Amino acid sequence: MIIDVHAHADFLSEEKLVEIQKNKKIRLVISNSVNLNSCKKNLEFSRKYSKIRLAAGLYPEEDLTLAEYSKFEKFVRKNKKEIIAIGEIGIDKIEKLNFELQKEIFINQLNLAKELDLPVIVHSRKAEKEALDILEDYKDNLKIILHCFSGNFNLIKRAVELGFSFSIPANIMRSEHFQKMAGEIPHERILTETDSPLLSPYKEMKNEPSFIKESIKKFSEIWSISEDKVEKIIEENFNKIFSV
Ligand SMILES: [Zn+2]
Numbered sequence: 017m018i019i020d021v022h023a024h025a026d027f028l029s030e031e032k033l034v035e036i037q038k039n040k041k042i043r044l045v046i047s048n049s050v051n052l053n054s055c056k057k058n059l060e061f062s063r064k065y066s067k068i069r070l071a072a073g074l075y076p077e078e079d080l081t082l083a084e085y086s087k088f089e090k091f092v093r094k095n096k097k098e099i100i101a102i103g104e105i106g107i108d109k110i111e112k113l114n115f116e117l118q119k120e121i122f123i124n125q126l127n128l129a130k131e132l133d134l135p136v137i138v139h140s141r142k143a144e145k146e147a148l149d150i151l152e153d154y155k156d157n158l159k160i161i162l163h164c165f166s167g168n169f170n171l172i173k174r175a176v177e178l179g180f181s182f183s184i185p186a187n188i189m190r191s192e193h194f195q196k197m198a199g200e201i202p203h204e205r206i207l208t209e210t211d212s213p214l215l216s217p218y219k220e221m222k223n224e225p226s227f228i229k230e231s232i233k234k235f236s237e238i239w240s241i242s243e244d245k246v247e248k249i250i251e252e253n254f255n256k257i258f259s260v
Pocket residue numbers: 022023024048104211
């Protein structure tokens with residue numbers, strides 16, 4: 017079965033969501049949110065399509081404020097029964113938002129996840145070390161998934177030692193970095209994702225959760241085990257983090 021822990025249903029067409037719902041190979045897709053509007057849209061989709069589940073989060077976009085965070089916190093408390101993770105959250109040196117404010121809002125969201133006992137899905141761009149420095153304080157109290165981690169292998173080793181998991185995107189078929197990660201990270205720490213509709217493994221097509229079949233194929237090659245076994249490992253890893 018296919019499990020996509022990181023996609024964006026609110027960026028996909030409604031037609032695609034119907035296809036996902038009908039696809040018997042897909043167990044579920046976690047739709048990650050980047051701002052309050054995105055949280056609301058993904059909540060709607062998760063109500064309409066049972067395979068789409070909601071991760072609520074604020075990504076450090078340029079116009080993010082503490083006032084917006086307060087509204088987000090209210091949204092999460094109100095809808096907490098329908099939220100299966102806090103994501104995608106993080107710190108990002110490519111985004112223009114003040115870095116200190118980014119850290120403050122990131123930490124607020126980590127504390128909220130801890131209080132509500134929800135896993136977190138973290139993206140950090142050009143700030144991987146700073147993200148790990150913050151996340152280290154939560155290693156005993158939070159289930160942490162690093163999405164699309166692009167830090168170097170010393171940082172990857174540190175994250176493994178801290179007990180974090182990694183979701184590796186379907187564009188692994190074109191990325192040496194992700195192939196190397198798949199070879200070095202313990203199998204029990206690996207999850208599958210697409211970041212749909214972004215990061216497509218096929219240059220000419222928009223990404224979608226069914227393309228995880230490409231990751232399964234790649235893991236099977238790298239780990240020298242059957243594709244069925246890979247799927248089983250990924251499902252077990254998912255079940256250890258999520259109670260759905
Ligand atoms: Zn994303």
